[in-house]
Amino acid sequence: DADVTQTPRNRITKTGKRIMLECSQTKGHDRMYWYRQDPGLGLRLIYYSFDVKDINKGEISDGYSVSRQAQAKFSLSLESAIPNQTALYFCATGATWDGSNEQFFGPGTRLTVL
Amino acid sequence: DAKTTQPPSMDCAEGRAANLPCNHSTISGNEYVYWYRQIHSQGPQYIIHGLKNNETNEMASLIITEDRKSSTLILPHATLRDTAVYYCIDTTSGTYKYIFGTGTRLKVLA
Numbered sequence: 391d392a393d394v395t396q397t398p399r400n401r402i403t404k405t406g407k408r409i410m411l412e413c414s415q416t417k418g419h420d421r422m423y424w425y426r427q428d429p430g431l432g433l434r435l436i437y438y439s440f441d442v443k444d445i446n447k448g449e450i451s452d453g454y455s456v457s458r459q460a461q462a463k464f465s466l467s468l469e470s471a472i473p474n475q476t477a478l479y480f481c482a483t484g485a486t487w488d489g490s491n492e493q494f495f496g497p498g499t500r501l502t503v504l
Numbered sequence: 505d506a507k508t509t510q511p512p513s514m515d516c517a518e519g520r521a522a523n524l525p526c527n528h529s530t531i532s533g534n535e536y537v538y539w540y541r542q543i544h545s546q547g548p549q550y551i552i553h554g555l556k557n558n559e560t561n562e563m564a565s566l567i568i569t570e571d572r573k574s575s576t577l578i579l580p581h582a583t584l585r586d587t588a589v590y591y592c593i594d595t596t597s598g599t600y601k602y603i604f605g606t607g608t609r610l611k612v613l614a
Contacts, residue, residue, distance in 0.1 A: 394547075421600055425604075427545075430606070431606055432591060432604030432605050432606050432607055433548070433602075433604045434604070435601060435602070435603075438600075438601065440600070448601075449603075478545055480547050480548075482547075484600060486600065490553075491536060491538065491553070491595045491599075491600055491602075492538070492550050492553070493548075493550070493602065494550070495547030495548050495549070496547050497546060497547055498545060498546065498547055500545070
């Protein structure tokens with residue numbers, strides 16, 4: 391089984407709908423991240439969390455919210471989806487205790503907002 | 505804005521070495537250089553990282569200039585499966601955040 395899983399893998403929704411993307415990890419990592427990727431561009435950081443009680447905004451947090459329900463779970467919500475939030479969304483994890491900045495990415499969720 | 509700059513695309517013949525350059529002219533003393541690659545639209549995959557010294561692992565080698573303003577990722581014997589977008593990222597120790605640029609799209613040609 392994959393260490394970092396994302397659900398759903400594909401989602402089509404309509405403008406104004408609330409949707410939630412979920413991320414789970416079995417790596418035991420303390421850090422979790424949400425990124426979005428638009429065609430032809432690199433990933434941009436939306437939110438990140440260094441533990442259950444720590445949530446931080448990234449570069450592009452407007453229009454998004456997150457919840458760290460447990461160390462292993464980090465959810466991203468779009469309260470009222472709009473078409474320019476159509477993108478590929480990635481979750482990632484990292485371990486602070488190993489002294490490394492390495493991040494481990496999930497397979498991605500392709501979101502389309504009509 | 506990204507702190508690194510990379511050429512947008514490169515081609516490499518299969519079996520030859522692929523040398524991917526990266527400029528990180530604003531890098532500071534405690535910032536590591538990380539390389540990832542993204543195949544199609546999959547999640548980025550870690551390749552290698554370094555601080556000052558050259559590094560090698562089973563996937564690649566990383567050459568960092570003495571002034572640390574640039575680095576080169578070397579894939580010694582490129583295969584078709586190495587076709588991907590390669591990202592060079594610098595990250596300050598302890599911040600645990602990445603700022604991605606647009607990367608280099610490497611195409612390995614048969």
